Structures are given as structure tokens and as C-alpha cells.
Amino acid sequence: MIGIGISIFNRKATGEPVDPDAQAFIDAAGITDPDQQDAVYYLFGALKDADLYNSLYAFWPMVGGSADSHKFNAKDPQDTDEAFRLLFAGGWTHSSTGAKPNAVNGWANTFFIPQDHLPDDQNSNHSSIYLRTNANGTFLDMVALNTALDSQQQIYGRIGGNARATNHDAVANIVATADSLGYYINSRVDASGFKLYKNGTSILSVSVAPVASIENSFTLSAGNVPGVGVIQFSPREVAFASTGVGLDAIQATNLRTIVQQYQTLLGRQV
């Protein structure tokens, strides 16, 4: 695949240059395990080599084993809402395999608002999440909603036996799926429609125009519904998440390859 390779910044070793962005993230998140550091160096290097780094406006590598490490946005590892640092609320279990919500009251606010933080959220966007728990139910894994609730960007790993996604619409677009394991990418590259990819393959292609911009932030592992509250808490462990501009099929495939290799380096791939 074009662009996927070993960056000169890929590994830190004596005399080798270190990607300053990767190092900043490692330092902020307090990652001291050498294998985790190497995985982070790989992630940053591979994303840049594949010309994907700038398409991800925020991504959360979920590495380090604690809430205080997992919270950081790799693109801007500051401990502020404005830097899209995650706020983990309610019950979560953090470990070397990721961040696992409790399906009771655990969720996270990204503070990333599509309307405010993307150049054209209606016509170019993506959201992605890597799930390590197989569960079937009304568990909302990643979502941003407008206040009118007619424009939503959802990913359900598996609900009623189906993966479900919306992208600036509000129809329950579904496709049968055998489990909720792996990497989901919800991407729209223009007004004609959007695709849901699972593990690098397009499993859902929907022809629908965007309804409206979304003025509320993405949340992980539940939905924060205006006028209702936080609902649909998920039990699925999160090992990576991202948002940014739209990704075409090749980009989505390349991103999946990189994220899967990242998970493999951490010994937590599914």
C-alpha cells in the first residue's frame, strides 16, 4: 500500500531521530513502557508516511493504561477541553488493552464539535473507533448529534445483530454483522452519501445528503442527547478513536492497516 512503511521517525534508538509530535504525546501521557513508546512512534510515523496525519483532526490512541494517559488527544496533548482532551465520566476500567466503559454510566466527552472544528462538517468528515468487546445491544459507541436530533453521526458496533451508522442524517442505517470487534470508520467525502467501514472493508454505503451541521461534541461509549441526557451506555472497550475530514476508500483501508498494526504492536489486536 502506498505510503505505509517504516518512517525514519518510526523507532527511537540511539542516534535515530524522534518524531517530536510522538514524543510530545508520550511525555504528556506519561508513557514509560518501551513497547508502548515504540507503538506510538510507529503510529505517528506511519500516519505521516501515509499522508493521513493531517486528515485526523483528533485521535486518541488509548495507550498507557490509565485514565490520565488515555485522555490525551495525540494531535494536541494538552490537558484542556480546547485540545480535545477526553473527559472520562462515570465508571471506566483502564488497562493496557484500552478503556472499558461499564455500560452503566461510563462515557467520555471529546469536546470536538463537528460544526466548529471541521472545515465543512456536512460534506467532509469521519469518525472512527476500535472496539475490543463483543456485545450486541443498544450500546452507542461514538456519536455527535445536533440539537434538533435530525443530523447525527453515529457508530453502533452491533445493535440487534447489525452495525448501525448515520452521518449527518438520522435514519437507522444498518447492516448485519457477526460481532462488534475491530475498527469502524464512518466517513463522508461529499454530499452524495457516506460509508461505514469495518476492519478495512466497506460494509454499508448510504446515499443520503447531509441534513445539517452538528453543533454538539462527539462522545464515546454513550450519547449525550440534548433534552434527554446521557443514554445508551456501551460496555465495549475502546482502543483507539479519531475524527477529522472525510476519508476515501483507499485512505480508510490504509488507516485501518496502520491502526491494526498499532494494536498488534501493543498485543491487543482483535
Add this chain to the structure above:
Amino acid sequence: MTVTLLTPEQKGLLIWQPYEPGAVFFPIQDKDNNWIISAEEVNGQVQWVKELPGIEYEAKPVAEISNNQSL
């Protein structure tokens, strides 16, 4: 599943407060509108919540948010 029962006043004290570095309390209501927090939060670094009573958790019915569904 056992969760910890709060009074409304305790809920007000805890919501959005840290229970460990990087994570905050988020009390919710169960199907009987009791305020509760989870075991993960109680097992954090705030000591006084560990003394509160436990109850069996029963969730509120799940609302739908997609079109052609009820909310």
C-alpha cells in the same frame, strides 16, 4: 450488579468531581429514580463514598435516537 446509592445532596457533591486522575463521578438515576454511582467510581480515590449503601442496579428503559424510532 451492585451500585452505590446516593442522596440528592451527595449527587450534587460528587458530579463532575474526580474519583481518580483523569476521571470524574457521573451519578445517574436508576429505574426508580434513585441516584447511583458505579463500582468503578467507588473503587477510586474518594474514601467517603466507600461507606455508602449498595443497591441492586436496574436501569431505566433505553431511549432510541435514530429516525423511525421513538424517543
